[in-house]
Amino acid sequence: MNISEKNINSYTILSLQGILNASSAPQLKTYIAGLPDAQSIVVDLENVEFLDSSGLGALVGIARRKKTSNAVIKLARMNERVKKVFEITQAYTLFDIYDDVSAAAEA
Amino acid sequence: MKTLIVIKKQEYEWLLDLFPGVHPLLLPICNKPFIEFFVDFSIFTGSNAIRIVSDGPLRDVERYCENGSRWGVEISYGSMLPADELHSVIDKNRRFCQEERVVIISGFLFIHYDKKSDYASLFASLPSGELFSCGRGSISLTGTPVVETNTTTGASPFSLTALDSVGKYYRLSMDILKNGLTRYVLPGYSSESDCYIGRNVVIPKSAEIKKPVIIGNNVQILSNSVIDKNSVIGSNVIIDRESVISGSIVMDNTYIGEHLEVKDKIAAGNLLIDPESGTTIVMEDPHLLTSMAQSKVAGTLLRRVVHALAATLLIILQFLPWFLLRPILGIQGNWKRDKGQYHTGLPGKAFTMTKTTIGNNGPLCAIAKALSLDRFPLLFRVLSGKLLLIGSQPVLINPATRVIPNSMSGYRPGVFSYAEAEDWPEIGIDTEIVEHYYAVHGNPLKDIAMTQKALFNRTH
Numbered sequence: 001m002n003i004s005e006k007n008i009n010s011y012t013i014l015s016l017q018g019i020l021n022a023s024s025a026p027q028l029k030t031y032i033a034g035l036p037d038a039q040s041i042v043v044d045l046e047n048v049e050f051l052d053s054s055g056l057g058a059l060v061g062i063a064r065r066k067k068t069s070n071a072v073i074k075l076a077r078m079n080e081r082v083k084k085v086f087e088i089t090q091a092y093t094l095f096d097i098y099d100d101v102s103a104a105a106e107a
Numbered sequence: 108m109k110t111l112i113v114i115k116k117q118e119y120e121w122l123l124d125l126f127p128g129v130h131p132l133l134l135p136i137c138n139k140p141f142i143e144f145f146v147d148f149s150i151f152t153g154s155n156a157i158r159i160v161s162d163g164p165l166r167d168v169e170r171y172c173e174n175g176s177r178w179g180v181e182i183s184y185g186s187m188l189p190a191d192e193l194h195s196v197i198d199k200n201r202r203f204c205q206e207e208r209v210v211i212i213s214g215f216l217f218i219h220y221d222k223k224s225d226y227a228s229l230f231a232s233l234p235s236g237e238l239f240s241c242g243r244g245s246i247s248l249t250g251t252p253v254v255e256t257n258t259t260t261g262a263s264p265f266s267l268t269a270l271d272s273v274g275k276y277y278r279l280s281m282d283i284l285k286n287g288l289t290r291y292v293l294p295g296y297s298s299e300s301d302c303y304i305g306r307n308v309v310i311p312k313s314a315e316i317k318k319p320v321i322i323g324n325n326v327q328i329l330s331n332s333v334i335d336k337n338s339v340i341g342s343n344v345i346i347d348r349e350s351v352i353s354g355s356i357v358m359d360n361t362y363i364g365e366h367l368e369v370k371d372k373i374a375a376g377n378l379l380i381d382p383e384s385g386t387t388i389v390m391e392d393p394h395l396l397t398s399m400a401q402s403k404v405a406g407t408l409l410r411r412v413v414h415a416l417a418a419t420l421l422i423i424l425q426f427l428p429w430f431l432l433r434p435i436l437g438i439q440g441n442w443k444r445d446k447g448q449y450h451t452g453l454p455g456k457a458f459t460m461t462k463t464t465i466g467n468n469g470p471l472c473a474i475a476k477a478l479s480l481d482r483f484p485l486l487f488r489v490l491s492g493k494l495l496l497i498g499s500q501p502v503l504i505n506p507a508t509r510v511i512p513n514s515m516s517g518y519r520p521g522v523f524s525y526a527e528a529e530d531w532p533e534i535g536i537d538t539e540i541v542e543h544y545y546a547v548h549g550n551p552l553k554d555i556a557m558t559q560k561a562l563f564n565r566t567h
Contacts, residue, residue, distance in 0.1 A: 053529055053544040057531055089540040096188065096199070100202040103198050
């Protein structure tokens with residue numbers, strides 16, 4: 001999985017590309033662990049081709065850690081495949097979900 | 108023009124217990140799912156794209172509406188958090204809301220419109236801002252008017268009713284039936300006014316039908332029955348002989364027994380609801396009133412067989428260590444048992460189960476834990492079909508703990524849980540997320556692999 005990073009306002013935007021599953025979830029966790037705990041992030045999911053329960057678990061775990069650090073994680077531009085997993089699992093109740101990255105980084 | 112429909116779960120929660128298994132947005136009003144009234148209205152305003160946003164599940168709505176191609180519009184779905192204000196929802200859907208004017212319908216409300224009115228011109232010319240409000244919801248517009256005309260209509264071309272009680276739902280249905288049948292596009296064949304009849308409806312000569320009436324699809328009305336005026340009969344309904352339905356709504360998949368008189372009520376499955384008082388009577392006698400929903404047992408048969416085979420194998424492997432260690436741990440006081448009532452996979456049903464906890468004193472406890480001997484007695488429940496080998500974490504019947512809704516949303520208690528297998532925290536929402544995932548993505552073979560993972564995770 002490829003992770004690219006840019007900054008908008010006070011947010012770090014992480015654009016994920018590829019598959020977010022049991023084998024790539026640790027990569028995302030490690031990448032985010034390298035950022036300051038208090039850094040708020042927006043995860044752009046437009047190019048995530050597949051998300052399974054382990055990938056979802058990574059996002060939920062990151063959300064929990066950010067919450068304890070008083071930081072924020074927002075998700076943006078979910079494609080239909082990713083949206084379906086969030087709908088099935090009702091994980092949308094844990095995240096602020098935007099259809100636009102810049103709107104997520106402004107709010 | 109686009110339409111953004113924003114509905115919060117708390118606005119329709121009152122409906123969930125009343126009509127379990129029916130998503131409130133799919134609740135039929137005069138046999139037309141509620142969401143279709145929104146879709147029709149959106150189309151009349153000239154919208155070519157609709158987005159439905161909610162903090163509750165939309166899966167059933169999505170399954171029904173799909174991408175909107177049936178209506179020639181593009182329907183998409185979005186989520187929000189319960190605390191989100193309308194401006195936050197607009198922000199979260201900025202990409203959808205930019206470029207074109209957007210009609211924002213907020214709230215669980217019914218829009219009284221008239222299909223013969225020209226809403227497209229009206230909405231194109233109205234200024235942005237809130238147009239109508241009914242306390243529990245509103246309709247507003249964003250963007251600048253496309254047509255610079257001064258539209259001054261006398262009476263308002265539409266009004267709003269907040270749907271917040273079963274009485275309002277009943278009165279709304281009756282109002283449409285008596286006064287508004289020509290205002291909306293309603294399902295069914297209508298050879299004469301005030302009478303809509305669906306497909307595959309069997310009406311014997313001795314039965315009497317008085318209009319206004321709406322009858323759904325696959326309905327059998329047996330001999331000498333009377334469908335009196337102001338009645339709505341849903342789809343897949345049987346009205347047995349010599350029964351009288353008057354001023355009532357019979358919901359989908361309902362059987363009305365013989366010699367019954369249902370007057371000014373709502374019959375839904377085995378529930379009889381008085382819309383004025385809100386009183387609900389559960390009919391225990393299936394010969395009087397019952398639900399005709401099909402059982403899902405057959406679909407889970409393969410899974411149960413595979414689980415039973417795997418449980419048998421585990422019983423064989425664990426028997427000897429359990430036989431040797433159980434008495435010793437019992438004498439040491441390291442084998443603690445706790446009996447409790449747990450939810451089954453069926454709404455309102457419970458089963459008694461004794462959970463075992465192994466202490467932390469000494470190497471024997473460590474061995475017993477590593478071999479998951481605490482789960483050994485529960486494996487027999489898999490053989491009797493009470494538990495799955497791997498499934499949801501069994502939930503105690505206790506108001507203070509996680510509440511299992513009527514819809515159950517895939518809850519199937521197991522000896523081992525998916526949360527253990529995935530090493531997710533076994534608390535509240537986290538457990539539910541992983542359980543929901545496997546309720547959809549699970550299969551018998553994957554379950555065996557997940558059981559192995561659960562056994563492995565428990566030892567580490």
